[in-house]
Amino acid sequence: xxxxxxxxxxxxxxxxxxxxxxxxxxxxxxxxxxxxxxxxxxxxxxxxxxxxxxxxxxxxxxxxxxxxxxxxxxxxxxxxxxxxxxxxxxxxxxxxxxxxxxxxxxxxxxxxxxxxxxxxxxxxxxxxxxxxxxxxxxxxxxxxxxxxxxxx
Numbered sequence: 001x002x003x004x005x006x007x008x009x010x011x012x013x014x015x016x017x018x019x020x021x022x023x024x025x026x027x028x029x030x031x032x033x034x035x036x037x038x039x040x041x042x043x044x045x046x047x048x049x050x051x052x053x054x055x056x057x058x059x060x061x062x063x064x065x066x067x068x069x070x071x072x073x074x075x076x077x078x079x080x081x082x083x084x085x086x087x088x089x090x091x092x093x094x095x096x097x098x099x100x101x102x103x104x105x106x107x108x109x110x111x112x113x114x115x116x117x118x119x120x121x122x123x124x125x126x127x128x129x130x131x132x133x134x135x136x137x138x139x140x141x142x143x144x145x146x147x148x149x150x151x152x
Contacts, residue, residue: 017045097130
């Protein structure tokens, strides 16, 4: 099976979908209609790509799920299928976040931190369009989570 390219091999999401970084106009208001359209286009392209990959996985699992005679071959195949399914599960969760972001665009709350209400920032959103916290708020959440993590 040919190896699929990862996001790192493609570069940024913008490059992956042939989009250019957003250029703000002088005195343009944060999360203007143009900015929201830019992010909506990016999120819809990402969603479409993930849905296509999910369909390809289903086809792959259906066509390549042979009953192999050799136990080692069968174990290798099951391991590959397990890895692919874990990847798709992560992508399924990402699809949910993308859908939430699209709803936020429609509601006019996209681009603002859920914790502080501050602007998340265009560069951060272009790097991670499903971001719901400013970088600082996200770091605080991760530090708190690490401190209170159960180590049992």
